[in-house]
Amino acid sequence: MSLNHAEFIVTGFEEMSIAEKAFLGSLMKADYLLKDTVVQPEQLASTRHQELMRRMVEWNREGKNIDLISLTTLPDLENFGGMSYLAELLSFADLERFEGMEKLILDSWKEREKRNILSVAAHNDWEIAKVIAELDGINQSKVDDHTSLQQALLTIYEAPWEEQTILQAATTGINKLDEMTGGFQEGEVTIIAARPSMGKTDVMLHFAKMSGWAGYLPLIFSLEMPEKLITKRLIASTGGFNRSKMRDPKRLLSENQKNNWANVIGHLNETHIQIFDGSGQTVAEMRAKTRKMMNQYPNKKPILFIDYLTLIQPGQIYGGNSHQQVTEISKSLKTMAKDFKCPVICLAQLNRSVESRADKRPMMSDIRESGSVEQDADVILFLYREAYYDKESQDNTLDIIVSKNRNGSVGYISVNYNKYTGEIVE
Numbered sequence: 001m002s003l004n005h006a007e008f009i010v011t012g013f014e015e016m017s018i019a020e021k022a023f024l025g026s027l028m029k030a031d032y033l034l035k036d037t038v039v040q041p042e043q044l045a046s047t048r049h050q051e052l053m054r055r056m057v058e059w060n061r062e063g064k065n066i067d068l069i070s071l072t073t074l075p076d077l078e079n080f081g082g083m084s085y086l087a088e089l090l091s092f093a094d095l096e097r098f099e100g101m102e103k104l105i106l107d108s109w110k111e112r113e114k115r116n117i118l119s120v121a122a123h124n125d126w127e128i129a130k131v132i133a134e135l136d137g138i139n140q141s142k143v144d145d146h147t148s149l150q151q152a153l154l155t156i157y158e159a160p161w162e163e164q165t166i167l168q169a170a171t172t173g174i175n176k177l178d179e180m181t182g183g184f185q186e187g188e189v190t191i192i193a194a195r196p197s198m199g200k201t202d203v204m205l206h207f208a209k210m211s212g213w214a215g216y217l218p219l220i221f222s223l224e225m226p227e228k229l230i231t232k233r234l235i236a237s238t239g240g241f242n243r244s245k246m247r248d249p250k251r252l253l254s255e256n257q258k259n260n261w262a263n264v265i266g267h268l269n270e271t272h273i274q275i276f277d278g279s280g281q282t283v284a285e286m287r288a289k290t291r292k293m294m295n296q297y298p299n300k301k302p303i304l305f306i307d308y309l310t311l312i313q314p315g316q317i318y319g320g321n322s323h324q325q326v327t328e329i330s331k332s333l334k335t336m337a338k339d340f341k342c343p344v345i346c347l348a349q350l351n352r353s354v355e356s357r358a359d360k361r362p363m364m365s366d367i368r369e370s371g372s373v374e375q376d377a378d379v380i381l382f383l384y385r386e387a388y389y390d391k392e393s394q395d396n397t398l399d400i401i402v403s404k405n406r407n408g409s410v411g412y413i414s415v416n417y418n419k420y421t422g423e424i425v426e
Contacts (some may be wrong), residue, residue, distance in 0.1 A: 173210025184343035194383035212271025262323035
């Protein structure tokens with residue numbers, strides 16, 4: 001028998017209530033999930049649940065435990081249903097289905113927001129372009145990852161017979177840079193900063209490949225460049241192919257290059273690089289995706305590459321204050337590196353002030369909103385090419401300037417950079 005409209009609403013509400021109870025109960029059972037979840041308190045349907053999650057977030061920021069015993073000390077405990085209701089929430093906890101609960105809550109929130117937008121639009125006679133823009137903004141709030149159990153089991157199948165590889169530091173693939181910095185250390189944040197078109201992305205992809213071949217699990221969060229372009233760049237730099245030929249490989253590649261194509265693909269496949277190319281990702285979304293990849297590749301240590309800093313979506317808007325937004329993001333990256341015990345490498349743009357100086361080698365103050373970045377980063381690398389400013393120059397030198405190194409020396413090293421293929425050579 002089919003449900004009438006009223007029954008459907010009640011059933012949907014009950015389903016959402018159970019999902020929110022299981023979500024909050026899971027946070028009480030494993031409070032580390034508070035740092036990973038992409039759900040915000042205001043996205044819960046129940047106002048009581050919203051306020052309870054806000055308290056949890058506040059306590060977590062203050063370093064307090066989030067569990068049943070701790071929460072019973074809330075001064076307004078009765079407003080949340082008392083200890084019996086908190087115990088009920090804990091009984092609904094289900095860590096294995098946590099991501100499913102998040103998706104259900106977010107999907108329900110999106111539908112409510114869409115209805116609100118359409119109602120306001122109709123009341124205020126919005127133009128259709130504004131309505132579409134608002135609806136698109138709601139649809140961007142997502143963590144778009146999916147792993148089937150079959151795929152996860154295949155990954156872990158050989159685990160009882162495999163040696164666990166313990167890696168101390170990820171190589172940069174450049175010996176002199178490794179000697180200076182010790183490689184990419186776990187728990188550390190490295191900032192790679194340069195002007196546009198200086199070679200930041202190619203350097204990042206070089207580091208990603210090298211760490212992957214050395215046994216790490218490189219996770220690339222590309223907030224601007226789509227996955228297909230990243231993949232083509234990786235192939236071009238690995239195979240020594242001119243990037244312009246990647247637009248039409250069948251017509252433009254030579255026979256020798258075509259014969260080498262399969263070897264290049266096979267060699268790149270061994271890096272196990274994972275690419276996430278959603279725009280406007282938050283650090284919380286990156287954390288959730290990283291934890292998922294760590295579960296999928298339990299024997300590999302992750303190393304995170306983010307392109308780039310000011311494209312990361314902050315957790316809150318701060319009234320458009322970009323300095324406060326960058327401060328929040330910078331501290332969140334450092335926390336993520338420490339929590340996951342992995343290196344985090346993030347690209348950053350330099351402001352235009354460098355162009356007005358006679359000596360155009362970058363300095364710390366050239367990083368956009370540099371204060372918090374300079375404070376939170378463990379290593380800061382600047383990239384500089386003389387040929388960038390002298391278009392007639394045939395010099396392929398790229399200087400990697402180690403401007404900050406918390407646990408080592410500063411200075412610079414030079415490498416050969418092929419701007420046509422993206423290849424970095426010592």
